[in-house]
Amino acid sequence: MSSAVDANVKLSRLLLLAHKFNNFYLNGFQKGDIRPFLVEGQQVGLIKSDVIKQLNKYPEVFCIRDCEYTKQGIVELNPAFRDYSERTEKLDKVLRELRSKGIFSALQGWREEYYEVKAEHNSLLKMDRSATPLFGVRKYGVDINGYVKHPTQGLCIWLQQRSNTKETWPGKWDNMVGGGLSVGYGIKETAIKEAAEEASIPSDLVKNLVSAGCVSFFFESEQGLFPNTEYVFDLELPLDFVPHNADGEVQAFELLPAKECIERVFTPDFKTTSCPVVIDFLIRHGIITPENEFWFTQIIELLHVPLQSLYTYKQRLDECKKQLQLQSQPSTDQQQSIDKLVTNNKIIENGHNKPATEAN
Numbered sequence: 129m130s131s132a133v134d135a136n137v138k139l140s141r142l143l144l145l146a147h148k149f150n151n152f153y154l155n156g157f158q159k160g161d162i163r164p165f166l167v168e169g170q171q172v173g174l175i176k177s178d179v180i181k182q183l184n185k186y187p188e189v190f191c192i193r194d195c196e197y198t199k200q201g202i203v204e205l206n207p208a209f210r211d212y213s214e215r216t217e218k219l220d221k222v223l224r225e226l227r228s229k230g231i232f233s234a235l236q237g238w239r240e241e242y243y244e245v246k247a248e249h250n251s252l253l254k255m256d257r258s259a260t261p262l263f264g265v266r267k268y269g270v271d272i273n274g275y276v277k278h279p280t281q282g283l284c285i286w287l288q289q290r291s292n293t294k295e296t297w298p299g300k301w302d303n304m305v306g307g308g309l310s311v312g313y314g315i316k317e318t319a320i321k322e323a324a325e326e327a328s329i330p331s332d333l334v335k336n337l338v339s340a341g342c343v344s345f346f347f348e349s350e351q352g353l354f355p356n357t358e359y360v361f362d363l364e365l366p367l368d369f370v371p372h373n374a375d376g377e378v379q380a381f382e383l384l385p386a387k388e389c390i391e392r393v394f395t396p397d398f399k400t401t402s403c404p405v406v407i408d409f410l411i412r413h414g415i416i417t418p419e420n421e422f423w424f425t426q427i428i429e430l431l432h433v434p435l436q437s438l439y440t441y442k443q444r445l446d447e448c449k450k451q452l453q454l455q456s457q458p459s460t461d462q463q464q465s466i467d468k469l470v471t472n473n474k475i476i477e478n479g480h481n482k483p484a485t486e487a488n
Contacts (some may be wrong), residue, residue, distance in 0.1 A: 130440060138419075140422060141394055142207065142407065142416065142421060142423065142427055143423040143426060143427055143430075145393070145394065145403055145406070145407070146404075146405075146426070146427050146431070147430070147431035149345050149400050149401060149403055149404055149430075150345050150346055150347065150430050150433060151347060151348050152346045152347060152348035152353055152354075152355075153345065153346035153430075153433050153438075154202070156346070156353075156372070161176055161177040162175065162176050163175050163180060163192075163200070163201045163202055163203050163265050164200070164202050164203070164439075164441040165202075165203050165204075165205075165264065166202055166203070166204040166205065166441060167204075167205045167215065167247065167252045168205075168247070168252055168263055169206065169207070169244065169252065169442060170247030170248070170250075170441075170442055171247070171251070171439045171440065171441035171442060172246070172247050172252065172262040172263075172266075172439070173245075173263040173265060173266075173320050173438075173439075174263075174264030174353060174438070175203050175262070175263055175486050176264075176352075176353070178205060179232070179262050179263070179352075180192060181438030182226060182231060183203060183222075183231075183246075186222050187265045188206065189205065189206055189218050189219065189222055190203055190204065190205060190206065191203070191204040191205075191206060192383045193205075195445065198215060200441075200444075202260050202441070205218075205219065205253075206218070206444060207311045207347065207428060210321075210361050212251060212253055212254075215252060215253040215256050216253040216255075216256050219253060219255065220255075222257070223235065223255070223256060223259045223333040226390050227354070229359050231354075233350065233351060234258055234259065234261050234264055234351040234352050235257075235259060235262075235263055236295075237257075238256055238258045238259075239256070239257060239258060239295065239352075241256065241308070241310050242254040242255065242256055242310060243255055243256075243257050243260055243265070243267060243308065243309070243310065243311065244255065244266075244311055245265055246266075254311050256296070256352060257285065257308060257310070260278050260339075260352075261351045261352025261353050261354060262352045262353075263352075263399075264352070264353035264355060264357075265355075266355045266357065266435060266439070267308060267309075267354065267355065267356050267357070268308070268309040268315075268356075268357050268358075269304075269306060269307060269308045269309060269318075269356065269357075269358050269359070270307060270309065270315060270318045270319040270322060270358065270359045270360075270361065271303045271306040271353055271358050271359070271360050271361070271365065271402070271405040272303065272305035272306070272319060272322070272323055272327075272337065272361045272362075272363050272364045272405075273285065273303065273304065273340070273360065273361070273409045274286040274304035274305065274327065274329075274365050275362065275363070275364055275365065275403065275409075275413075275451075276364070276365055276366075276367055276383065277364065278367065278385075279367075281385045282385060282386065283385070283386045283413060283415065283465075284383050284384060284386065285304075285383070285386060285389045285406070285409070286304040286327075286365070286371060286379075286381055286382070286386050287301050287302065287303065287381070287382050287383075287384060287389065287392065288301070288302050288303070288304055288305070288327070288371070288373075288378045288385050289302070289378065289379050289380040289381070289382070289461050290302050290350075290377065290379070290399070291376060291377050291378060291379050292379065293376075294377060297306070297350070297399045297401075299397075299419040300397060300399040301392055301397055301398045301399065302397075302398075302399045302402045303381075303405050303406065304326075304327055304371060304381070305319070305322050305327050305329070306322065306326075306358075306402065306405075307321070307322035307325075307326070309339055313468075315359050316337070319334075319337060319359070319361050320334055320337075323337075323363075324374065325374050325375040325377075326371075326373060326374070326375060326377060326378055327371035327372070327373065327378075327381070327443045328370075328371060328372050328373070328374050329363070329371065329410060331364075333365065333366075333369065335486065336338070336363060336364065337361045337363050338361060338362045338363070339359070339360075339361055340358055340360040340361060340362045340408075340409075340412065341360055341408075342358060342359055342360060342432075343357075343358050343360060343404040343405055343408050343431045343432065344356065344357040344358070344431075344432055344433050344434075345401070345404050345430065345431070345433050345437050346433055346435065346438070347400065347401055349400075354401060355435050355438070356401060357435065358405055359405070360405055360408060360409075362409070362411075386410060387411070387415070389406060389410070390416075391412065393406050393407070404431050407427065407431060408431050410432075411427075424464065424474070431450065431462070433450055
């Protein structure tokens with residue numbers, strides 16, 4: 129086998145990896161055990177049957193039923209809850225009770241860090257970060273690719289090794305800086321905050337952050353569902369800068385040449401949900417190209433999964449109602465026949481109602 133073929137076989141691992149961090153997007157919906165989660169009539173999540181089984185025990189909080197129009201099973205937060213605060217309070221009470229019972233491993237990572245639950249930019253409630261995988265709520269985060277243009281090794285990338293005490297992915301290798309968008313923080317604000325906490329990047333360097341778009345994917349693990357969108361930033365760093373952690377959540381940093389970074393991403397020691405950010409960076413910087421990756425186009429697509437197209441219950445409901453309305457209305461020919469009949473009846477009625485002198 130030629131070296132060119134060997135290279136293609138080797139790089140096809142990228143496609144397998146893209147399938148891995150999109151395992152739910154590619155296979156999850158086929159299982160048929162998932163229902164939309166609605167708040168104020170808007171779909172904000174997706175809930176699997178094992179979670180629904182527990183939510184059934186709280187009928188005063190969750191309405192679990194089949195929609196009369198779409199014929200699809202749905203889980204709806206009680207629409208009687210008046211506002212953001214009440215919805216948050218009622219849901220939080222249930223989650224804390226489930227946590228105390230130790231039913232879901234995801235809730236053991238409870239950290240009093242809240243994510244907004246939104247529909248079309250409208251905040252409906254907040255939920256502890258640990259609970260979001262149970263409800264398939266879309267999550268947003270920021271990632272910073274810290275890199276160096278080394279005079280002899282070329283493009284090099286800083287990676288962090290997560291602390292062994294982290295609630296999620298302990299000890300795994302990860303992007304240099306990353307964090308979720310918590311309640312009250314903006315995108316750029318979160319990036320700057322995480323840069324200081326995780327890597328002690330000073331303000332004179334962090335001001336050089338360059339927005340590099342987003343990646344999105346839909347991963348499933350034993351913790352639940354992860355429909356994630358990550359806002360990506362690139363940050364070129366000086367050769368003499370060495371990151372060091374300030375919040376106890378990172379145990380080490382390592383600077384790797386780009387090609388070695390690819391190999392690190394393929395290992396089980398790398399955090400699966402951070403792989404898309406690294407792959408995206410390597411594509412944008414010409415390390416992964418159509419010339420050296422046979423499945424280049426497919427990989428690009430799997431870095432930008434259209435998550436918004438999976439949370440469309442309200443649109444489907446409106447379409448079903450529209451179709452039913454059209455079916456209940458007479459066709460054009462039927463309407464013309466009805467109009468003609470009505471007109472004839474009026475003529476007949478008017479003829480019967482004419483005065484006797486006029487009739488003669």
